[in-house]
Amino acid sequence: VNTHEVTNLNISEKNYPKYLTLANPLSDFPKGTIAGTCLHKIIERFDFQKCNSQELQKIIIEELNLHQIDRSLTKKVGEAILRIINIPLGRELQNKRLVDIPYENILKEVKYDLPLSYKGRYINTEDIAKCFLLDKEYEFGEEYSLKINDLKILHKGFHSGCIDCIIPIGNTLEESKWWIIDWKSNFICSNENNDCLPKNYNYQNMKEEMIKHHYPLQSHLYLLALHRLLKWRMKNYQPNENLGGYVYMFLKGLPNIEFFQESNLNDSIPGVFISQAPLNRINYLDNLFKNNE
Numbered sequence: 001v002n003t004h005e006v007t008n009l010n011i012s013e014k015n016y017p018k019y020l021t022l023a024n025p026l027s028d029f030p031k032g033t034i035a036g037t038c039l040h041k042i043i044e045r046f047d048f049q050k051c052n053s054q055e056l057q058k059i060i061i062e063e064l065n066l067h068q069i070d071r072s073l074t075k076k077v078g079e080a081i082l083r084i085i086n087i088p089l090g091r092e093l094q095n096k097r098l099v100d101i102p103y104e105n106i107l108k109e110v111k112y113d114l115p116l117s118y119k120g121r122y123i124n125t126e127d128i129a130k131c132f133l134l135d136k137e138y139e140f141g142e143e144y145s146l147k148i149n150d151l152k153i154l155h156k157g158f159h160s161g162c163i164d165c166i167i168p169i170g171n172t173l174e175e176s177k178w179w180i181i182d183w184k185s186n187f188i189c190s191n192e193n194n195d196c197l198p199k200n201y202n203y204q205n206m207k208e209e210m211i212k213h214h215y216p217l218q219s220h221l222y223l224l225a226l227h228r229l230l231k232w233r234m235k236n237y238q239p240n241e242n243l244g245g246y247v248y249m250f251l252k253g254l255p256n257i258e259f260f261q262e263s264n265l266n267d268s269i270p271g272v273f274i275s276q277a278p279l280n281r282i283n284y285l286d287n288l289f290k291n292n293e
Contacts, residue, residue, distance in 0.1 A: 019259035020199035020270060025079040026185075026252045027196040030069060036185040038067035039251060040164065042077065043183055044108050048085045048098045056081060083254040084183075088261075089247060090274050093169045093179060105173065107166040112225035114159045114289045123288060125153040131220065131285055135278035139207065140216035147211065163222050169244060177244035178230060180222045184250045186213075198260075198270035201253025206273040210248065219246040223277050224285045239283075245276040 029035060041063045046056055060077045064070070085098040098106075116123050125148060132145035164183050170176030186209055188200045210216055223246060230237045253271030260269075 016199050017259070017263040019255040019263050021197060022256050022259065023195035023197055024252050024254060024271075025076040025083075027194075028076065029073060029080075029185075029252075031185075031187055034067050035069060038063050038069055039077075039080075039185050040183055041066075042081060043084065043164075046081060046085075047103050048101070048106065049103045053078065080251060080254070083257060084249065084251060086257050087249075087254055087269065087272065090269055090272065092245065092274055092276060093247070096169055098167070098181075101167050101169075105168050108164065110163040110166055110225075110229070112161055112163070112229070114161075114221065114225065116159050116289065123153065125149050125151060127288055128153055128217065131281045131288075132216070134280040134284055138278040138281075139275060140211070144211060144216055147214075148217065151214065151217075159221065161218075161221060161225065163225065166226060174234070174236070175241075177242055178226060179244035180219070180226055180246040182215075182219070182222070182246065182248050184215075184248055185252060186250055187252055188250070196252035198253050198255040201250050201271040203268060203273070206248070206250060206253075206271075209250075210273060215248060219248070219275070220278075220281055220285060222246060223282050224289065227277075227282050227286060239277070239279050243277045243279070243282070245274065248273040 026039075029039075042059055045059050045063075056078055057074060060074050060081075061071055064074065064077070088095040088097055128151075129145045129148040132141055132148065136142075163180055165181040166178055167181060168176035168178050187196060188205055188209060189195075190197070190200055210219075223243065227239060227243055230239075230242055234242060250271040250273070255270050
């Protein structure tokens, strides 16, 4: 799901460290679905380990032309892509960066299908909402469960989706935890200006943006699809050992990495929302989406 919305926030002025107040290079990039798709395609095509500026520039120009976006943005988009592949992904992912992971181990644009019936009957809103009452220590619990009712779900057949990126974190593939990464180009701004400032992409603001667009449900369906993929492909798959979680990367909120590493004293990364896999919820969904007659 690619939702590209503008959210206005009232944030009081503080003495922020420099990495939070320098505008992201995508500040002047267009908003909307077409612009978001363009960024997705550039990331999809680019080999993260080949930081070849000419190759990256070629991809960017091709996609800007294809999506009818001003080519004068090429340099800024290139800077943004370098932030994406060089930002540390946090303690849960051993502070790895995308550029650190062998490219042959990275899966991109992973398509999946999930059957949408349970014992021959339609899956409904209440069935899905129950999932978020489990694993209470994780985000998006009872409050989000109530919000699921807004969706008026009633489905039978298949849910098809596509996961932007899947990466392994560990010493060997067999010992790795596998993580989902989803690229989001949402614009979260404050009233004082319209630049994309990392300070606006703090944990609470990203959490509210996630809820607003039902990304929690999306992330759990992605984890279910990954769980089934790993169960099929890994000989000794153990969810508690191999199912990592999800990373939602808000591309317009990523900070200048040099200033971030100089200043940052904790694990909070602007523009990066991370959660480990809530296994009870995933097991519940796995049973719900079995299509058993």
